[in-house]
Amino acid sequence: MRKFLPIAAVALLSLGLAACGGGDDSSDSSSSSSGTVSDADVTAALEKGGDLTVWAWEPTLKQVVTKFQEKYPNVKVNLVNAGTGNDQYTALQNAIAAGKGVPDVAQIEYYALPQFALGKSLTSLAGYGADALKADFTPGPWSSVTSGGTVYGLPMDSGPMALYYNKEVFDKYGIEVPKTWDEYLDAARKLHKADPKAYITNDTGDAGLTTSLIWQAGGKPYTVDGTNVTINFADQGATEFTKVWQQLITEKLIAPISSWSDQWFQGIAGGTIATVATGAWMPANFTSSAPGGSGKWRAAELPQWTAGGTASAENGGSSLAIMDKGTNKELAYGFMKYANDGDGVQIRVDNGAFPATTKQLNDPAFLNTEFKYFGGQKANEIFAKSAQNVVTGWSYLPFQVYSNSIFNDTVGKAYVSSTTLADGLKAWQEQSAKYGTEQGFTVK
Amino acid sequence: MLVFAFVFLAPIAYTIYLSLYRNQLVGGNSFVGLDNYTKALQDSQFWSALGRVSLFLVVQVPIMLALALIVALAIDSGRLYGKAFFRVSIFLPYAVPAVVATLMWGFMYGNQFGLVKNINDWLGTTLDPLAPNIVLASIGNIVTWEFIGYNMLILYSALATVPTSLYESAEIDGASQMKIITAIKLPAIRGAITIATIFSVIGSFQLFNEPSILRPLAKNAITTFFTPNLYASSLTFSGQQYNYAATVAIIMALVTMVIAYVVQLRGSRDR
Numbered sequence: 001m002r003k004f005l006p007i008a009a010v011a012l013l014s015l016g017l018a019a020c021g022g023g024d025d026s027s028d029s030s031s032s033s034s035g036t037v038s039d040a041d042v043t044a045a046l047e048k049g050g051d052l053t054v055w056a057w058e059p060t061l062k063q064v065v066t067k068f069q070e071k072y073p074n075v076k077v078n079l080v081n082a083g084t085g086n087d088q089y090t091a092l093q094n095a096i097a098a099g100k101g102v103p104d105v106a107q108i109e110y111y112a113l114p115q116f117a118l119g120k121s122l123t124s125l126a127g128y129g130a131d132a133l134k135a136d137f138t139p140g141p142w143s144s145v146t147s148g149g150t151v152y153g154l155p156m157d158s159g160p161m162a163l164y165y166n167k168e169v170f171d172k173y174g175i176e177v178p179k180t181w182d183e184y185l186d187a188a189r190k191l192h193k194a195d196p197k198a199y200i201t202n203d204t205g206d207a208g209l210t211t212s213l214i215w216q217a218g219g220k221p222y223t224v225d226g227t228n229v230t231i232n233f234a235d236q237g238a239t240e241f242t243k244v245w246q247q248l249i250t251e252k253l254i255a256p257i258s259s260w261s262d263q264w265f266q267g268i269a270g271g272t273i274a275t276v277a278t279g280a281w282m283p284a285n286f287t288s289s290a291p292g293g294s295g296k297w298r299a300a301e302l303p304q305w306t307a308g309g310t311a312s313a314e315n316g317g318s319s320l321a322i323m324d325k326g327t328n329k330e331l332a333y334g335f336m337k338y339a340n341d342g343d344g345v346q347i348r349v350d351n352g353a354f355p356a357t358t359k360q361l362n363d364p365a366f367l368n369t370e371f372k373y374f375g376g377q378k379a380n381e382i383f384a385k386s387a388q389n390v391v392t393g394w395s396y397l398p399f400q401v402y403s404n405s406i407f408n409d410t411v412g413k414a415y416v417s418s419t420t421l422a423d424g425l426k427a428w429q430e431q432s433a434k435y436g437t438e439q440g441f442t443v444k
Numbered sequence: 445m446l447v448f449a450f451v452f453l454a455p456i457a458y459t460i461y462l463s464l465y466r467n468q469l470v471g472g473n474s475f476v477g478l479d480n481y482t483k484a485l486q487d488s489q490f491w492s493a494l495g496r497v498s499l500f501l502v503v504q505v506p507i508m509l510a511l512a513l514i515v516a517l518a519i520d521s522g523r524l525y526g527k528a529f530f531r532v533s534i535f536l537p538y539a540v541p542a543v544v545a546t547l548m549w550g551f552m553y554g555n556q557f558g559l560v561k562n563i564n565d566w567l568g569t570t571l572d573p574l575a576p577n578i579v580l581a582s583i584g585n586i587v588t589w590e591f592i593g594y595n596m597l598i599l600y601s602a603l604a605t606v607p608t609s610l611y612e613s614a615e616i617d618g619a620s621q622m623k624i625i626t627a628i629k630l631p632a633i634r635g636a637i638t639i640a641t642i643f644s645v646i647g648s649f650q651l652f653n654e655p656s657i658l659r660p661l662a663k664n665a666i667t668t669f670f671t672p673n674l675y676a677s678s679l680t681f682s683g684q685q686y687n688y689a690a691t692v693a694i695i696m697a698l699v700t701m702v703i704a705y706v707v708q709l710r711g712s713r714d715r
Binding site: 439 | 468469470471556557575576660663664665667668669678681682683684685
């Protein structure tokens with residue numbers, strides 16, 4: 001209760017954050033790489049070697065680092081797990097503000113990349129010839145690493161969405177795999193009626209899922225043009241999403257269990273949570289955290305907002321980017337290219353990652369992989385198809401990290417009170433716009 | 445003196461300095477004078493946070509202090525069987541770190557797994573202590589549980605210093621136990637009650653641990669601006685608005701000082 005003295009705590013904490021605010025201004029200090037860096041320069045840097053610090057939590061990078069160091073024995077990669085998602089971004093932002101301890105390369109999720117690019121924390125990869133790699137990657141991730149026409153990172157993985165469902169539960173109650181979200185709603189009703197303990201899915205308000213489903217519905221709530229930003233959650237896509245999701249909430253058809261909690265995995269394994277709509281990176285998590293569901297689950301295409309459609313969206317996925325304050329950028333680029341475009345990709349795929357490169361996605365060996373968890377189903381075929389059908393033109397806010405942090409303040413109310421989802425989204429829009437304006441953006 | 449300047453004055457001075465600037469994603473750092481203060485005074489989220497802890501103060505603190513006082517008087521009456529055991533077990537929760545205590549209560553409150561789920565299953569109720577309109581009371585319950593023992597000890601120590609000869613003469617004069625309490629004991633420990641109240645006022649305004657730890661369990665009920673301290677912390681870490689967070693901290697420090705001072709004035713009046 002009284003353990004947190006506001007003055008001292010906030011002051012000390014801000015001391016660490018802001019003492020260094022002064023050093024922030026000289027952001028154009030990428031003097032080492034004036035002009036362009038050729039492939040030969042990068043190769044030379046790799047041969048010459050040096051130390052490289054990489055912040056990432058992606059588990060398969062460990063094997064990549066091992067192989068990379070075998071190939072380039074002079075390079076020493078220091079792979080640090082500085083936290084997952086937001087935790088790492090906080091650490092990264094503090095390091096950037098302090099101008100000290102900034103890694104050379106950092107893993108940054110697609111939704112967070114624009115924020116770091118705009119803050120001039122990342123090195124533009126234009127001078128490294130990254131533009132030429134465009135054809136190697138699928139369009140969704142590639143557009144995600146491009147901000148204002150400039151490439152700021154290389155896609156590491158991707159999360160084309162799929163609907164995972166518990167076939168055993170579906171068969172037991174004679175439920176068909178839903179082709180549209182309306183059918184999904186019917187399936188939810190039928191299931192919960194047949195077994196009051198079972199729910200079609202769980203949701204307690206998740207910014208990532210909400211934006212992804214609006215994305216799939218063709219909504220474009222965010223448009224970003226430099227520092228001009230528009231936020232609009234009243235368009236067609238958002239409306240279609242709220243129509244279905246509101247009924248799921250009002251009729252209490254979704255379990256009030258947060259994703260990634262123990263109860264969630266228990267529900268997945270035990271059959272009380274019947275479907276999960278999420279990215280293609282999910283299977284590894286099923287296997288490790290809900291082993292009890294093995295053999296019972298299957299993957300299917302995401303239900304559609306319009307009958308007969310094929311639309312899909314991305315959920316999650318991250319890139320590697322070179323920090324502006326990092327040292328030895330040629331070396332950093334060499335590592336990134338190895339891990340995300342070169343030999344590293346296959347190493348990661350072999351260890352269960354879902355790639356963003358067209359080569360691996362079209363590889364018959366990859367497509368024919370049989371998933372034990374899905375009863376031998378060749379799920380990658382579904383994921384690869386989903387990757388091709390991702391709706392184009394989506395963009396995240398340049399301050400999405402903050403915006404997502406207040407999602408439950410606003411939209412979350414719809415899950416626990418009589419506030420409607422549409423009103424929640426409206427409040428989210430207003431709060432986000434307010435923050436954007438305070439941060440110097442022109443928000444409409 | 446030098447140590448005092450460094451550990452006490454320097455952070456305050458620096459916080460004030462910070463509160464006069466604004467650092468934007470677009471536009472960078474600039475001096476804005478008192479802009480942050482005018483903004484805070486018009487900030488509905490800040491006011492709702494302040495309102496919430498004020499409500500907490502007005503409801504939870506009297507309940508907790510009244511309970512602590514009853515317990516202290518009961519122990520002091522000397523009629524309690526197993527007095528030492530009683531005293532220690534009431535005080536025990538204070539020895540449990542607030543983080544652990546909150547986690548423990550969080551597990552009990554969970555209507556998807558914990559004790560509350562079991563109760564709901566047995567009784568067929570749909571009780572949810574973490575619902576938005578109840579969660580503040582649930583937090584009040586945790587805080588009361590944690591701090592009754594602490595306040596009881598302050599009051600009991602004060603009671604123990606009252607000379608027993610006073611009670612004896614009162615009894616000879618034919619005063620009832622109730623009369624002894626209102627005429628001798630309460631006036632004697634008035635100073636201790638004031639101190640306990642001031643501590644509780646400060647504690648209420650600084651409410652942070654409990655809501656912050658319960659948040660992952662009830663993220664839709666406990667907002668990022670649930671209490672002023674939680675708000676300052678969210679502003680700093682999620683929003684990178686440490687200048688504004690510093691402003692909130694300064695305003696809260698002032699508010700707390702004023703209220704604590706008022707309590708002290710009232711407590712020491714006509715003595």
